Amino acid sequence: MLRSIDVCLTPALLNLYEITNSIVVVIDILRATSSIVYGIDNGAEAIIPVAHVEDCLAYADQGYLLAAERNGEVVEGYDFGNSPFSYTKEKVGGKTVVLTTTNGTKALHMARENAHQVVMGAFLNLQALCDWLRVQDKNVLLLCAGWKDKFNLEDTLFAGAVVANLRQDFTHLDDSSVAAEDLYLCAKSDLRKYLHKSSHSHRLAQLNIEEDVQFCLQLDVCQSIPVLEGNALVALRA
Template identity: 50%
Template sequence: MASNETRKKIEVCFSPYLFPLYKDDFEIIVVIDVLRATSAICAAFHNGVEGLIPVSTIEEAKAYQEKGYLVGAERQGKIVDGFDFGNSPYSYLNPDLKGKTVVLSTTNGTKSIHIAKDAGQVVIGSLSNLDVLNNWLSKQNKNVLCLCSGWQNKFNLEDTICAGAITDFLVNTGNFRSEEDSSIAAKYLFLSAKDNILGYLKASSHRRRLKNLNLNEDIKYCLTPNQAPVIPVLNGDCLELVKEDVLID
């Protein structure tokens, strides 16, 4: 076990709005948007997508579409008219997407990727890739910040619980420390929820929002851990997959 002075930091930022308070102290930024952007991104790579370009605005998405890219766009939980798909993970299980580079713009997640990209190495986190991500992070020996995408710059439960799971794992390795109350709160939310995450989040605001849009299958997929054991990382403007030989033994 490392001494407190040599332990790396693992902290949690509850929303993009708070990110400027954290951004200068971390080498790895784990962007989390459990419902549904980062879960969909992990599903895409697990299905064999070659690359994924996250963009913040509909205008950027349309520009890529005009260049011939397959483009997904979501706002307020719905597919934006005129685009190929939204951010349902099931959209990315289409075998026609294997080997291709696609583009995605979402309400919260892709915006978080963009605000984080100049602060450190951006890594995609979700419950879908939780175990493989935890093991990879534990081997990097770098300060890690979990950036929760939240909902329109506000706190949400599902992203915080996922961040808490990462925090709990890394602290328990003995090589990481947390000092912020946000990280302590996230960890204890995860410990309260871990035996039944789906049930724990039954009353959460975004789960209710998606349920009202008849997206129950998406909810179940996104809240079930380890369905897509991949690690997408941002390389320039495009997300790419960390190769298997540098993942877990």
């Protein structure tokens, strides 16, 4: 089975990839996909990603939780943003969340237009995701959400972790996959220390949410893989 694994370092480059026969893994480590993975693992019935803050309002008065984040902060008037600590079992169990974020939901909406399938990846579900991808018969594109269409370190490190885990199972890796894996191998002994170099880490530090960053860098806390079905992210069924 000849399969390729590619890394798209920013959504601005997505148009360069043929993804109709690919599983696209959307990656926004700090913090959208980490929170989505954690929320689905904690029993959220669904998480509906929308592109714009105003789109959340269409779901008002339907019993849904409305979550909106821009530039790392909760948008005023919404239930919460994209901190993983807002996606605990007590808060989201059995509920549907409507979510919009600066980078992650944008990348997801771009991927869904042409991808064979769209799933969410985070360090929190790294091994579960890799175990599942290993036995699929599709190419894989690791789509880094980046920061406002620019490259970022944290998403690339996660892409590299996936490549390192799966490289023996795929016949072709592009140069961005090789670079992402090399970065991950340099950083994996202390991801947080390495990410002190990142611009987004500095942005989040100004918001006093270091606890969120530390949480998002944990390995294999979750077993769930959120998958896009229709307009909603739900738990992938075995």
